[in-house]
Amino acid sequence: MNIIEKFFESGRKHFVEGGRFAKLYPLYESIESVFFAPARATRTAPNVRDNLDxxxxxxxxxxxxxxxxxxxxxxxxxxxxxxxxxxxxxxxxxxxxxxxxxxxxxxxxxxxxxxxxxxxxxxxxxxxxxxxxxxxxxxxxxxxxxxxxxxxxxxxxxxxxxxxxxxxxxxxxxxxxxxxxxxxxxxxxxxxxxxxxxTHLCGGRTAAVDAFTGATPLSVATVTERLADIQGVLTDAGYSAAKLMLGDYPGSIGGTSTLLALVGAAFLLILGIASYRIIFGCILGLLATAFFLNLVATDNSMPYLSLNPFYHLMMGGAMFGFAYMATDPVSAAHMPVAKWIFGFSIGVLTVLIRVFNPAYPEGVGLAIIFMNLFAPLLDQIELKFRLKKRVPNV
Amino acid sequence: MKSIRIKSGFNIKVSGQPAPEVQSLQKPTRLALLPERIPFVKPRLKVKAGDTVQVGSPLIEDKRNSEIQFLSPGGGKVVDVIFGPRRVIREIVIQLDDEEKQVEFESLPEIDIKKIDRDQLIRLIVNGGLWPLIRELPFRDYPSPDTVPPAIYVSLGNLEPFQPLPEVYLAGSTELFEYGLKVLGKLSADRVQVCASRTNTAIQRQLNGIITLTYSGNYPVHDPGVLVYHMKTSTEENRSWYVDGQNVLLLAHLLKNGTYPTRRTVALAGSCARVKKHFHTRLGAPLAHITDDRIDDSDIRYIEGGLLTGYAGSAHTYLGLFETALSLIPEGHEKGELLGLFRPGYRKPSYSRVFLSALNRENLEMTCSVHGGDRACIACGYCAQVCPVDILPQFTYKAVLAGEVEESLEHGLLDCVECGLCSYVCPSKIELFETLKNAKADFYKEKMA
The missing domain is CATH 1.20.150 (Lysin)
Incomplete structure (x- = not known):
């Protein structure tokens, strides 16, 4: 028995039934189970269980x-x-x-x-x-x-x-x-x-140095007045495609790097933890909507409408939200087709909120929460269709 | 020949498969009948400790239908009747004597099967105590003797880990098997489906022309419930009957020879069994007689049946009437390895892809550890992916727990083939299998009452 195991064994008596801190057993259990999987054998069939917990x-x-x-x-x-x-x-x-x-x-x-x-x-x-x-x-x-x-x-x-x-x-x-x-x-x-x-200021400063603007790409895209050349505006503001992809610009702490979010999404997809239906649904929805806006954009319309769809994907926290937030299995849709619709709608809403509601420069968070509310309904609809197909057995 | 293929289901890659060799064991000193392990039956004792019985004397009858009796697997003296909690009859133990007198039953020559009246044939099987070997879907109780089934499925082979191979228990008994099929044909107006694995060439060579349905895919495609689910065109077929291949031999033996059959071919396997192969022994043999000195460890679970669907016995219990496999694997009472949570897990079998074992093609050792604490459902959807009959267990069990019987039936609760895969894959360790199985049984009991 090694030291760590001894440590937990000696502490156990205080947390189990009758111990001084019996009420805090969940605390003890959650820490111990990080080090050792719980000692628990099956009591009913199936006798063996998967290693995954x-x-x-x-x-x-x-x-x-x-x-x-x-x-x-x-x-x-x-x-x-x-x-x-x-x-x-x-x-x-x-x-x-x-x-x-x-x-x-x-x-x-x-x-x-x-x-x-x-x-x-x-x-x-x-x-x-x-x-x-x-x-x-x-x-x-x-x-x-x-x-x-x-x-x-x-x-x-x-x-x-x-x-x-x-x-x-x-x-x-x-x-x-x-x-x-x-x-x-x-x-x-x-x-x-x-x-x-x-941007967090340090060294006792209350305002940024003059050369630093601090504007995020989303706010640049929202407020620009220059028509029909939004990519140029972004580039002039220092936001090239490569920079947007990499994410080294002011923004939320972890949401700016689309590249890392793509890597993370690939990791979760390979392991089968995130649903590919949701992630691809989100990306498709976002690209399709942005492309549609490109089609309706005219020379005199809002410049944001004509933004390249891929810029939408690279800017801000869209991909971060798609990879880690939309794929939360509990609050997402549970049924296969419902997952596609759920994801697609998130993509659509993300772009619509960004473009048409300047009060919310980033729309992905609200889009996900909004679709969370609809997920149970989507599930119920698909469930009804699926159950109809069964040969009844009563 | 029809062929069924399923994409769902799952084959657990577990080490310790039994070899196809077979060995005959000596006669044990004691045998037992385990009424507790016969589903749905409400047993009434017909003997008491000290009574003398012959092979084929009735030991219990079913209170629901007193025609249905369960007979003694051996001749000698009833030495003990062991009760469990709430007076459930666990074991009726018989000390065998040397001569083992046999009860004489009426025998049926092969040429008479065609001529005999169906009711009279049923009478012979019921009197011989073997009617309960025939099971009826979807509840898997024995069928009422006066119904006619839409079909009878004879399942050869079982894809659950460590089950006896059909080519082993059928070796040298092909004729007897064919006799049994004729009997089943008589019972079902010749609607018998003999089902075997598409990839098992040994059995196809042995039973050339007899097999009518082949299956391929993952466990539990062999299960008659799965086959019916994927073939049925009408609701009537849900009432199909099925018989395990080995039990067809028992039926045939009874009718052909007029004596109660006693031979059972049992597969001994699992990582704790030192010898992993088949044994010819007696119905109701003590587990210790089968394992003898062929075990390795001390903290072992004796699983009767299968890794997924079986139940735990011990070195002091006996083989159940329906059980044909004894698997020995470690109990898994110990804690996991240090920081196992963060290890790649090349030797940890899993349905998911989150362990490196997804790349490991070897069969791996498994224990009876749960591998985690109880959590609420996180909707990972694995249970629905493995379910061989397209139930959505993550929704159905909620309907069951909420008491919504109608809704759970709509979800296909009665199609459940009780394979245990949903509980196996669940990362939240929810007892889906137990919940659905009990709900099904409760519904049945209520319907019958």
Missing amino acids: VKRFMMLVIVALLPHYAFGIYNVGYQSHLASGLSTGFFPAIFTGLKVVLLLVVVTYTVGFFWELLFAVVRKHEISEGLFVSCALFPLTLPPTIPLWQAALGISFGIVIGKEIFGGTGRNFLNPALTGRAFLYFAYPAQLSGDAVW
């Missing part, structure tokens, strides 16, 4: 998110130093980024875990791993300047109202991380919109 399932989503954290930390620091006129070297940038992002992550996890533990203790069930994914996703969607208390409030709303009051992971119908994000957006628009919030 929810913990592994969710853990792999977090693994897919780690590159976003690495990139986000660097990018937050890099943009911050750029705007504050400091050295943009790799290590100083990483150091600043770490300070911002780590704090945010620690606060999010502490608050989120507190709520989950509270509900687990009261309801006497084990801690569900969905929480760890929600808490990993949530900071990535936030601007780096977010006050910590707002982040704490946002994740509280997301976990409690988005999930726990319905019974916890698996019984929620909204994506908890996005619910928290949307709550913050509507509750504190000053801290979550505008051009200033996407």
Whole structure:
């Protein structure tokens, strides 16, 4: 028996029935099961069970998110130093980024875990791993300047109202991380919109250096007055296709890199964790709608209409939302065809919100939440069709 | 010859398959009948401890239909009747004597099968205690003797891990088997489907021209319920009957020889069995007699039936009436390896692709560990992907738990073939199989009451 096993065995007696902290058993269990799968043999048929459990399932989503954290930390620091006129070297940038992002992550996890533990203790069930994914996703969607208390409030709303009051992971119908994000957006628009919030300033500065604009590609595309040459406008603002793809521009902490989101999506698809129907549905919907807008655009219409469909995919957090938020299996549609429709509609709505509602420069989050609401209906419709085809057996 | 192929289902790659060799075991000292393991039957005892019985003396009868009796697999003295909780009859144990007197039944020469009255034939089978070997879909109880089935399916081979091979138990008994098929033909107006795997060339050579239906695909395509589901054109066919290939031999033996059959071919397998092969032994033989010194470990589960659908016995229990396989695999009481959550898992079999074992073509060792804690359904959809009869277990079990009987029936609850794959693949470790199986049984009992 090695040291770690001994450590858990010696602690166990305090958390089991009759121990001092028996009520906190979910806490003990959730930590122990990270190190050792629970010692549990089947009591009924089938005698053998698959090795996969929810913990592994969710853990792999977090693994897919780690590159976003690495990139986000660097990018937050890099943009911050750029705007504050400091050295943009790799290590100083990483150091600043770490300070911002780590704090945010620690606060999010502490608050989120507190709520989950509270509900687990009261309801006497084990801690569900969905929480760890929600808490990993949530900071990535936030601007780096977010006050910590707002982040704490946002994740509280997301976990409690988005999930726990319905019974916890698996019984929620909204994506908890996005619910928290949307709550913050509507509750504190000053801290979550505008051009200033996407860059963290350091070194005691209150305003960015003159050469730095801080405008995100989405806001550039929204406010431009130059007709019929929106790609040119973006390029002039410093947003070439390569830059949009890579994501090294001001924006939410983890959502800017389309390239990493594509890699993450491929990872989740290869492992079979994310649904290809949803991801491809989203991308198709987005491209199709943007292409359709291109067709109706005239020389005098809003310049945003004529934006290349692929720019829509590369700008902002669209691909991030498609890869990690839309594919949350619980809040997405469950039936195969419904998944296609669910994904496609998210893509459509993302573009429509972006183009026609300048108040919300990024539409993907709201599009996903909106379709979350419709997912059960889509499922029911497909279910009805499927059940009709069965030869009855009564 | 018709052929059925399914794309759903799943073959578990587990190590410890039985070799096709066969060995005859000595006569055991004790045998037992396990009324607890006969589905749906409400047993009434016909003997008590100390009674002397012959091979074929009635031990219990079914309270629902007292014509249906279950007979003694051996001759000697009833030494013990073991009860479980709520007075359920677990075992009726018989100490065998040397001579083992046999009850004489009426025999039926092969040429008379065509001539004999159907009711009289049924009478012979019922009196011989073997009517319950015929099962009726969808509930898998024995059929009422006065109904005529739309078809009878004879299943040769079982794709569940560690089941006896049909070419082994049929070796040298082809004639007896054909006799049995004629009897079943009489019962069903010649609507008998003999089903075997398309890839099993050995059995096709042995039963040249007898097999009428072949199947290919994953477990449980062999199951008559699956075959019916994929072939049926009318609701009537849902009431089809089926008989396991080995049980056809028992039926044929009874009618041809006029004595109660006693031979059972059992596959001993699993990673804890040192010898993995087939054995000829007796119906109701003690499990310890079959394993003898052929085991390796101490913390072993004795699975009677199959890895997925079977139940746990022990070294002190006996072979059930319907069981033809004994699988020995580790209990899996231990905790998982350190930080196993983060390991690639090249040797961890899984339906999903999240372990490196997805690239491993070897058969891997499995234990009875659950591999995780209970969670709410996260709608991964694996259960619906594996279900061989297109049920959506993730929706159906919710309908069952909500008490929506009509809705669950609409979902095809009665098509469920009780293969256990939905529970096997579930990452939330939800007991889907148990929920659906119990719901089906409850519905049946309510219907019968």
